[in-house]
Amino acid sequence: MAIHLRKRGKTWHARGTIRIGRETVTLREISTGAHSRADAEAWIAAETARIREAHLAGPAGRARALTVAECILAYLTRPEPIHALDRPRLRALSDRIGHHQLESLAEAWREWQAAHPAHSAGTATRYRALLLAAIRHTCAAAELPAPSLAPIGGKREERLVLLTEPERAALLRSYNPHAACPVLLMAYAGLRTQEALQLDWREVDFATETLRIGAARAKSGRARAVPMHPRVILLLWGMWHAAGKPHRGAVFHSSRGAPYADTVEIGGNPLSRAHATACKAAGIKGFRPHDWRHDWAARMVMAGVDLYTLMRIGGWQSLAMVERYAAVSAEHLRAAIRRIA
DSSP states (O other), X not given: OEEEEEEETTEEEEEEEEEETTEEEEEEEEEOOOSSHHHHHHHHHHHHHHHHHHHHHOHHHHHHHOBHHHHHHHHHTSSSOOOTTHHHHHHHHHHHHTTSBGGGHHHHHHHHHHHOTTOOHHHHHHHHXXXXXXXXXXXXXXXXXXXXXXXXXXXXXXOOOOOOHHHHHHHHHHSOHHHHHHHHHHHHHOOOHHHHHTOBGGGEETTTTEEEEOTTTSTTSOOEEEEOOXXXXXXXXXXXXXXXXXXXXXXXXXXXXOBOOOOTTTOOOTTHHHHHHHHHHHTOOSOOTTHHHHHHHHHHHHTTOOHHHHHHHHTOSSXXXXXXXXXXXXXXXXHHHHXXX
């Protein structure tokens, strides 16, 4: 046996080989979850015993002895491409629960959830899906049975939000200057919060009056072109001239003058505080930052835009995801009929 330890941050990691009869098992670098060398060495002894026992127990035993970190590493190094936003999520999973064996997958998942209580059902579902994809990929390659996890509880809420024109105008006026600019792109281009905050001047095409959202930053993993509303053109044109007509670089900066960081892997919304302040000043309750996207989509449908076009511009993956906005269109038509004398 030749297992080596090295410290990364506060945690000891192990890697090396284990000899079992005529077979050599390679242990790729994995977190031991220990902060002291003595605890890490004890972990290695227990891990070695589990691996030996698993090989004697056959395929089912080998599946149980695999670690979460081994599965994630195999998934990250596979030939097929992985969405850029999923890489930090997978690394975060490996760092936190990578030392768990698959036989304790449910316990590992409970540990992850306890460490991230602020995750919404949608975010938790995404992490669960990535974790299971890594495990199934590795188990399939080794022809081993893969364990599973219970689905995330609770029904996903289908938000359908539409502000009145006075409410919309009042809320937009209530933001501080740093938040007001990216929010305008959420309200009039339907961009997601991170898409707006991390917009780069390379993605702003004044010649075609189009915003080009790259695949690396799009939630769907697909690039898309978003036509610019006149208010968006006016805003960005003025900012572009004021910035010296740059060819690249962040369009928006925080109140500290720094580009907005990507917070996908750690959660949180940089606009939350400014948004809460603006809503309070405008007297609007229950309206989230992401609801600007719902408000934009509802207005697009009311203006006569068909659902397929809305799906393409907004970057949704399927028509089923935009069908909720058809209800807005139906109510809009009923309201129009009631106005006839």
